[in-house]
Amino acid sequence: MGGYHRGEIAVQERAGFARQAGHARGAIGNTVPDVAVAFLAEQPHVVVGGxxxxxxxxxxxxxxxxxxxxxxxxxTLNIGVLPLPEDPLAAVLTGSRAGRGRVPIGMIGIEPATRRRMRMNGRAVRDGDGLRVELDQVLSNCPKYIQKREHHPAPAAAADTSAPVTRTAADSTELSPGQQRTLRTADTFFIATASDRGDADASHRGGNPGFVQVLSPRLLRWPDYAGNAMFLTLGNLELNPAAGLFVPGWETGTSLHLTGFARTVWDEERVARHPGAQRLVEFEITAVREIAAASPLRWSAPAFSRFNPPTAG
Structure with missing residues (x-):
């Protein structure tokens, strides 16, 4: 995974960023820099895709x-916790054992308060009550489109660990009206993808509320803004359309998980209707899982990134 795969190269060339991507490739390594060791040690959460x-x-x-x-x-990265039993990746991650093959995962450590983020891709195996990940890719990303937030623990009543974590709704194949409202007002979500070989990646997407369009209970669309020219997410989608979204409930600790298939829209006329967009991505939902009180973290109201383009009218 030291270089770009053919899907990433194809998207870079089609987008006209092949030269920039070549320069950016030097930022992809497979070791964690010392400054990043300290950064990770300060974080109370990590986003994982698989x-x-x-x-x-x-x-x-x-x-x-x-x-x-x-x-x-x-x-190597050690993660000192396992997913909740209700988590959509719980079975594969808690069941992974040494000698039975490692599970490819993508990760992003993100600190909204400072708008810093770091991506790590590798292969995980269960290690006691946590995970051990052997890293294949490590890279830092720019702070664009990250909304600034400060975190704090949930109130004592909400953080009561004796209360079971429960799904707020059974898994479904489409968004409920409430979930549609959540997405229409979202300013942040995370997307997981995988190459045709199964190598996983997790990435951040942000914008002003309304940047995610709910076209139907089973179809979403969002603009793809200017980024680092690597196209790791769109490159995976070029080879494998399977994708997953995680939408954090910043104020409630609720986790909204979607899985389905995504495709990149290159049509210039359609793209031009979305301010700041260089492409569009459409996501067809095949399953929805919402988990109440999945996170003990609560976050302040956002200070929106100055890089966020206006949303389409």
Missing amino acids: TDERGRVWATQLTGEPGFLTVPGPH
């Missing part, structure tokens, strides 16, 4: 007290 036992791609979030992310060696 493929479940049925071949569906999901994105999710793991949380813990700062220090639950450690780097015992430059090529």
